[in-house]
Amino acid sequence: MSSISTGPKPKLVFFQWDHTPNAGAAKFLLLHMQDHVKCLSQSFDVTVVNEDCDFAEVCDRIQPDIALFESGYRTHGSRRIDIRNVHADSSIPKIGLHNGDPWCDRRAGFLSDMEHWGVETFFAICTMTPAYTPEAAGHFFAWPNFIDPTIFHDYGIDKTVPVMLAGQSYCLYPWRQKVYPLLAGNYPSLICPQFKYESRAAQRMFVGEAYARALNASKVVPTCGTMGKEVVRKHFEIPAAMSCLLTERTPGLEMAGFVDGENCIFVDGEDVLDRLDHLFSHPEELERITRAGHDLVHARHTLAHRPQMREWYELSRQLRPGQRIVQENPFEPLRIADAAHAPQRPLAITALDRLDIARGDAALSRGDVVAARGHYDTALTYVTYLPEARLRLAICDLLEGKAQAALDRASDLVGTTTIDYGAADPDPAEWAFVLVSMICLGRLADAERLVGWYPALKGGELGYVRAALDRLAGRPVTAPDEAPFTRASVHALPHLGFSEWLERLAHCAAAAGQDEIARALREQAAPVGGEKRRLKVRGYTGIERALRVVGLGTVLPNVPPLPEFAFLPRLGRSTARTVLRSRFGQPLNRLRQRLIALRENASRDGRQHRTSV
Known part of the structure; x- marks a missing residue:
């Protein structure tokens, strides 16, 4: 109902x-x-x-x-x-x-x-x-995802293309990397070039109706849902345009109604040639599967559904x-x-990167940092910017005494969210490991100053960091609340109680050569002496304070004034954008709107010309 x-x-x-x-x-x-x-x-x-x-x-x-x-x-x-x-x-x-x-x-x-x-x-x-x-x-x-049935449908075009190969096939798409060369080397194929989405060459891609017509002229079109086993648009576009979908079996596709040999073909890569040889020699079976796939998508997966x-x-x-x-x-x-x-049933994790992350976590829990690092590096071969793998590599760095490398990794993640994306604050786990890395470097004053830099981030390991700083400063320490972060993190790291977490922090500090800090964390010893602040750090802080005093705080990037966050280059870019926006923002916006209007008029005139012809 x-x-x-x-x-x-x-x-x-x-x-x-x-x-x-x-x-x-x-x-x-x-x-x-x-x-x-x-x-x-x-x-x-x-x-x-x-x-x-x-x-x-x-x-x-x-x-x-x-x-x-x-x-x-x-x-x-x-x-x-x-x-x-x-x-x-x-x-x-x-x-x-x-x-x-x-x-x-x-x-x-x-x-x-x-x-x-x-x-x-x-x-x-x-x-x-x-x-x-x-x-x-x-x-x-x-x-x-879904299809627009006014674009993706049966145009009745003669099927002159045995196999059409479209879409990216780099390391994010391991199934395509395996299957595409086999198909291209064994069947006459329409091969679409692979362009980066942001490149000018991407303007040459088949899009819209032209893409749908190319699909409609093809007998079989393969695709996959990346290493993440996702349900992508091509899974629906291919059968909707009356071409046979050749793909990898995943839980999501089965939930969407796809059945091997009934309305699509599931192959693992090894059996692809045998399956297609059979279908091409039994055209009535291929036509039946193609028609059933078309009917499934138009009955369940259009924008009306x-x-x-x-x-x-x-x-x-x-x-x-x-x-x-x-x-x-x-x-x-x-x-x-x-x-x-209430049932909570997210799709089962069969994604290849998640499996590598899980293997790395298991190795880390055994204390095998080398093996863990290998699994996290493997996950990065699919997606080079994968945040879960990058933060876990920072943890490996800390355990091996490479605190500066850990700080660089965690700081880069913070910059991705706050600068590149423009969010008000970073992931809480990533920010916590920025502070942990600073403690392991002996930069306690920086950690004290930054622990509240993003006020909305609370709970989780940030509470542990505050307690650790209190202990190192000789202040009274109350066991922190072991509740999770008040905001969800993307990382879902294994939970550690405060005592276990404190021991791991002491281990990382000792590995980085901060024996006095490690001893104070373990033994509640006398307060650790303040470190000598580097002149470079003091200079960054002075620039930040001066800009706020003179009323130019709006140009400051949303990261702390420290070299690990590339503060000065980001300040330069932010200042340039602010100046350009204030001086040229309105004229550029008017020019952009004018160009859009001209493009729309040209498109409308072209449609009218085709209609009149």
Whole structure:
């Protein structure tokens, strides 16, 4: 039974990033953003706000029933908008949209945005996001990928292409790395070049109808869901355009209704040639599977089949005490369940990077740092920016006495979230290990000064760090609360009690040559003497204070004034952006709007010309 009521559509205001077309991003990414709006419009009366704004003013003007905030996107030329006064109206339900990969290094920025905006319910375009971020899994619902049936359908084109190879096939896609060369070397194939999403060459890619027609002309098209076993758009686009889907078996695809030999072909790479030889010699079987895949997608996976946000909106108004909204399957409707017995069933972790992270954690728990490091390095071969592997390598550095290397790694992670992404504060676990690294370097004054640098970050190991600094300074120490971080971390590190954590910190300090600190941590000895501050650090701090005194604090980057955070280069870039924005911001915005209008007019004239012809 549907939870969606009849009658007028609720008003939804969608605070979407500025995805204005530009020469530096692939066109298909822009189409995805437009598809999101088109899909939401099936269930809501949608108003898109994609420029810097005041939340209260927007709500006064639009009078929305619900607000949706896009967050966590990994740029590709798009701009994160600035939204002020988000707490101005607490009566409007707020939900977040994580528009990114499950493993993305912008997840910490997403969680920071959600906390600072007071958003507690999240939707993710990827089915594996809750499993990748288990500390926040209870807040996530899936809003899975889908197709626009006006673009992806059967055009009736003669199938002259046996195999079409499209999409990336670098280390993130190990299944494709195995299968694509086999197919290209054994069957006549249409091979689409692989372009970086941000390159100008990406403008040459098949997109939209041209891409759908190329699929429609092909008999078989392979794809996979990356090393993360995700359900990607190609899984739906290929069968929707009446081509046979050749892919890797994953739990998500089976939940979506795909069955080997019935509406798709599952292969592990070793059997791909045998399976295709059989299908090409039995064209009636290939046609049957292709038709069934087409029917499945058009019956269950178009933009008309993604009402999850509308379901949540309707159900949230029916909730009674002791109840919650659940989603047992990414492709099934949401429903209300008893909170005490509500099922929490994120998809099982079969992702290759997660398996390597788990192996590394097991090795670390045995004290085998070398083996652990090897597993974390292997995880980075799939995604070079994977934050979980990078932070765990910092832990390995600490255990091996390489405190400066650990500080550099953790500081870089903090900069990714606060500078590159623009969040108000970093992941709490990453910030905790910045401070731990400073303690192991003997930089106690820096750690004391920075422990409260991001006031919203509390709990977890940050409480342990405060207690350790109290002990090192000879202050009374109360055993810290062993509750988790007040904000979910993307890292889900194994929990340590305070005593065990303190012993590990002492071990790391000793390994780094800080014997006095290690002894004080273990024995509650006399306070450790203050270290001599480096002249360079004092200079950074002086610059930061001087800029605040003269009223130029707005140009300061959102990281501490320390060399590990590349403070001076980031200050230079921030100052340049501020100057350019103040002097040329309005003219450049007018020019951009003019270029957009010209592009739209040219596109409209082209459509009219094709119609008249």
